[in-house]
Amino acid sequence: MESIKYTDVVVLGAGSAGIAAAVAIARRGLQVILIERNAYPGGKATAAEVGTVCGLYRNSKNQTAEFIVKGFAREFAETLQQRSGSTALHNADGLHYLPYNIDSFKDISLGLLHNNNVTTYFNSVLETVQKTNGKIISVSVIADGNPVTIHLKSIIDCSGDSIISRAAGLPLIKSDNYQAAAQVFTMQGIEETNEARLGMIIIKAIRSAIEEDKLANFYDRVYIVQGSLKNKLVSLKVGIPLPVTYAPGNLQELRTVAHSFVENLVEFLTTQVPAFKNASIQHIAPEVGIRIGQRSIGKYILTENDVLPCKQFEDAIANASWPIEEWSQQLRVSMRFLEGECYQVPAGCLQSAHTSNLFFAGRNISANDAAIASARVMGICLQTGYAAGCMAAAVASDISLAEVIEQIQNDQL
Ligand SMILES: Cc1cc2nc3c(=O)[nH]c(=O)nc-3n(C[C@H](O)[C@H](O)[C@H](O)COP(=O)(O)OP(=O)(O)OC[C@H]3O[C@@H](n4cnc5c(N)ncnc54)[C@H](O)[C@@H]3O)c2cc1C
Structure with missing residues (x-):
C-alpha cells in the first residue's frame, strides 16, 4: 500500500x-x-x-x-x-x-x-x-x-x-557530444613503487603495441588514478571508446565495452609489462563513470x-x-x-x-x-x-x- x-x-x-x-x-x-x-x-x-x-x-x-x-x-x-x-x-x-x-x-x-x-x-x-x-x-x-x-x-x-x-x-x-565515459578498476600485485614511473611504463608499452598494430588506438586512453599506488595496488581509469547518448541500452553497452577493454588491457599488461607480471584484477568499480x-x-x-x-x-x-x-x-x-x-x-x-x-x-x-x-x-x-x-x-x-x-x-x- x-x-x-x-x-x-x-x-x-x-x-x-x-x-x-x-x-x-x-x-x-x-x-x-x-x-x-x-x-x-x-x-x-x-x-x-x-x-x-x-x-x-x-x-x-x-x-x-x-x-x-x-x-x-x-x-x-x-x-x-x-x-x-x-x-x-x-x-x-x-x-x-x-x-x-x-x-x-x-x-x-x-x-x-x-x-x-x-x-x-x-x-x-x-x-x-x-x-x-x-x-x-x-x-x-x-x-x-x-x-x-x-x-x-x-x-x-x-x-x-x-x-x-x-x-x-x-x-x-x-x-551534441557528451564527454567520454570512463571505467575505474583496481589491480593488485604491482611490482613498481613509483607512481609517475609506473604511468610512463604503462603508456610507453601501450604506445609501442599500438604502433605495432597489437592494440587498437583507443588503448592509449589509460590513466593512473592519482595517489592510488600503494601496498602493491593501483587503480587505473580507461576512457570508453563509445559515445555517451541517451539512447535506450546505451548504459549497458558502455558497461559491456568497458569490461571488455579492462579484460584485454589486463591481459596485455600482465603478459607484456614486467611490473604487472604477478598482477591481477582486484575489483572493477560498480558503475561506469559518466562525466556529464x-x-x-x-x-x-x-x-x-x-x-x-x-x-x-x-x-x-x-x-x-x-x-x-x-x-x-x-x-x-x-x-x-x-x-x-x-x-x-x-x-x-x-x-x-x-x-x-x-x-x-x-x-x-x-x-x-x-x-x-x-x-x-x-x-x-x-x-x-x-x-x-x-x-x-x-x-x-x-x-x-x-x-x-x-x-x-x-x-x-
Ligand atoms: C571517470 C570520472 C572521473 C572523475 N574524476 C574526478 C576527479 O578526479 N576529481 C573530481 O573532483 N571530480 C571528478 N569527476 C567528477 C565528479 O566525480 C562528479 O562530477 C561529481 O562526483 C558529481 O557529483 P554529484 O553529486 O553532482 O552527482 P553524482 O555523484 O552523479 O550523484 C548523483 C546521485 O544521484 C543518484 N540518482 C540518479 N538518478 C536517481 C534517481 N532517479 N533516483 C534516485 N537516485 C538517483 C545517483 O545514484 C547518484 O548517487 C570525475 C567523474 C568521472 C565520471
Missing part, C-alpha cells in the same frame, strides 16, 4: 552535492528526505571510484596545497583527508587535488547524514513529480520496493542527470565566457578554480586553463528558471557544455550542494533568498 510522507525539502541523489545539500537543510533545523537509488551514498565518488577531489585548492606551483573553498566543502575535505590518511598532490600545471579512500568517503557521508538527522531513503528511485501553480508539490518514489508519495515545500535535484526537470517536463540543456549528463535550465546559464576570464558575481555562492577539462572519444584529456585565480558560480545557476521551488546542484547545474566541464568537480559540487540546500531551506521557510545568499557568501567565499 502506498504511504504518504510530509517534509520541508526533498533532495534527490546522495552524491557529493546531495550530501552537502541535505546537511545544509538539516543544520538549518528543517526536515529533509534524501532519496538515493544506490544502497550507499557518494554517487560518482564511491560508485564510479573517481578517487581524487578536485576544485578544493588554489592553482599554484607551490608544493603545499592552499584551500580556495571554505565552509562545508573544506570541513568535508579535511575530514576526508584525515580519515583517508592522504596528502594533496599537485601536477606540473599547478593543479592540486586530494586522493581519498572510497570507504572513508562512504563512512563520512553516512556519519554526516546520521548525525544531522537526515532521513535517507536508499535503494529508492524517483518515479514522478506532481506540480500545481508552477511549483512542485510532491514526488512519487519507489522506496525499497514500496510506493511512497512525499509532500514537500521545496526540492533539490542532485541526481547528476536532471531527473526532476525531466520528470516535470521542463526544458533541458543537452549536449543533461542539465536543468536555471535563472543563469554559466558559460566558458564566465569561467575562463574568472567572472565574479554579486550573487556568487561558490569559488571555482578548476580548469575546463574535456575528455573526448578520440583524444586523451585536454585542458583550458583559467586566466585568473578562480571564477564564481552565481546563485542563478542553482535556481530553476521555470519552477520557483526547484533548485539544482552538482554536475547538473545550469551550465553549458564547456562550463560544466569545470564546475562538475567535487570541490565545486560540495559548494553548490551546500548553497542549494540553504536556498531551498529559505524557500521552505519563507525567508528571502537575498538574505540567505549573503549568509552563504559569508560561509563559503
Whole structure:
C-alpha cells in the first residue's frame, strides 16, 4: 500500500552535492528526505571510484596545497583527508587535488547524514513529480520496493542527470557530444613503487603495441588514478571508446565495452609489462563513470565566457578554480586553463528558471557544455550542494533568498 510522507525539502541523489545539500537543510533545523537509488551514498565518488577531489585548492606551483573553498566543502575535505590518511598532490600545471579512500568517503557521508538527522531513503528511485501553480508539490518514489508519495515545500535535484526537470517536463540543456565515459578498476600485485614511473611504463608499452598494430588506438586512453599506488595496488581509469547518448541500452553497452577493454588491457599488461607480471584484477568499480549528463535550465546559464576570464558575481555562492577539462572519444584529456585565480558560480545557476521551488546542484547545474566541464568537480559540487540546500531551506521557510545568499557568501567565499 502506498504511504504518504510530509517534509520541508526533498533532495534527490546522495552524491557529493546531495550530501552537502541535505546537511545544509538539516543544520538549518528543517526536515529533509534524501532519496538515493544506490544502497550507499557518494554517487560518482564511491560508485564510479573517481578517487581524487578536485576544485578544493588554489592553482599554484607551490608544493603545499592552499584551500580556495571554505565552509562545508573544506570541513568535508579535511575530514576526508584525515580519515583517508592522504596528502594533496599537485601536477606540473599547478593543479592540486586530494586522493581519498572510497570507504572513508562512504563512512563520512553516512556519519554526516546520521548525525544531522537526515532521513535517507536508499535503494529508492524517483518515479514522478506532481506540480500545481508552477511549483512542485510532491514526488512519487519507489522506496525499497514500496510506493511512497512525499509532500514537500521545496526540492533539490542532485541526481547528476536532471531527473526532476525531466520528470516535470521542463526544458533541458543537452549536449551534441557528451564527454567520454570512463571505467575505474583496481589491480593488485604491482611490482613498481613509483607512481609517475609506473604511468610512463604503462603508456610507453601501450604506445609501442599500438604502433605495432597489437592494440587498437583507443588503448592509449589509460590513466593512473592519482595517489592510488600503494601496498602493491593501483587503480587505473580507461576512457570508453563509445559515445555517451541517451539512447535506450546505451548504459549497458558502455558497461559491456568497458569490461571488455579492462579484460584485454589486463591481459596485455600482465603478459607484456614486467611490473604487472604477478598482477591481477582486484575489483572493477560498480558503475561506469559518466562525466556529464543533461542539465536543468536555471535563472543563469554559466558559460566558458564566465569561467575562463574568472567572472565574479554579486550573487556568487561558490569559488571555482578548476580548469575546463574535456575528455573526448578520440583524444586523451585536454585542458583550458583559467586566466585568473578562480571564477564564481552565481546563485542563478542553482535556481530553476521555470519552477520557483526547484533548485539544482552538482554536475547538473545550469551550465553549458564547456562550463560544466569545470564546475562538475567535487570541490565545486560540495559548494553548490551546500548553497542549494540553504536556498531551498529559505524557500521552505519563507525567508528571502537575498538574505540567505549573503549568509552563504559569508560561509563559503
Ligand atoms: C571517470 C570520472 C572521473 C572523475 N574524476 C574526478 C576527479 O578526479 N576529481 C573530481 O573532483 N571530480 C571528478 N569527476 C567528477 C565528479 O566525480 C562528479 O562530477 C561529481 O562526483 C558529481 O557529483 P554529484 O553529486 O553532482 O552527482 P553524482 O555523484 O552523479 O550523484 C548523483 C546521485 O544521484 C543518484 N540518482 C540518479 N538518478 C536517481 C534517481 N532517479 N533516483 C534516485 N537516485 C538517483 C545517483 O545514484 C547518484 O548517487 C570525475 C567523474 C568521472 C565520471
